[in-house]
Amino acid sequence: MKPLGLAGKANYRGRFPFMSGSGGVVILARKNFLESRAVRLGVVIPNRVCPRAVDRNRIRRVIRETIRKEIGNKGNLDIVVRVRSLVPKANHKVFVRQLLRLLREF
Numbered sequence: 001m002k003p004l005g006l007a008g009k010a011n012y013r014g015r016f017p018f019m020s021g022s023g024g025v026v027i028l029a030r031k032n033f034l035e036s037r038a039v040r041l042g043v044v045i046p047n048r049v050c051p052r053a054v055d056r057n058r059i060r061r062v063i064r065e066t067i068r069k070e071i072g073n074k075g076n077l078d079i080v081v082r083v084r085s086l087v088p089k090a091n092h093k094v095f096v097r098q099l100l101r102l103l104r105e106f
Contacts (some may be wrong), residue, residue: 016080021106024085025095027102032078039071042080050086056065059087059095066096070103 016028032040043063045056063081071077087095 004027004067016078020102022102023025023098024083024087025098026082026084027099028080028082030078031066034076037076039067039068039075039077039079042078043080044080044082044084049083056086062096066099068102070100 016030018027018029020027032038035039041064043060045059047056050056050059067081070071071079081099
């Protein structure tokens, strides 16, 4: 199932009780109270970190696919992934491993 998106400022505000980070990626998570038992995903990639839209979209696709495979439909979660440093194409597999390790912490 495709994760729902977190849209608007209101969904990014508030307290995220779980925070895990390493290298250039930080993951914030909290329970949501939707009836659909959906996982909502927000991805934050600043322009200063990754100036080209093509690269930002590639990173977003990798993050969405990794979370879809790892989390699936495990419950009501809001997940925000913040990318704080550039992810070169050559390090794509390293980035996925790092993301998986962070996701397994919660």
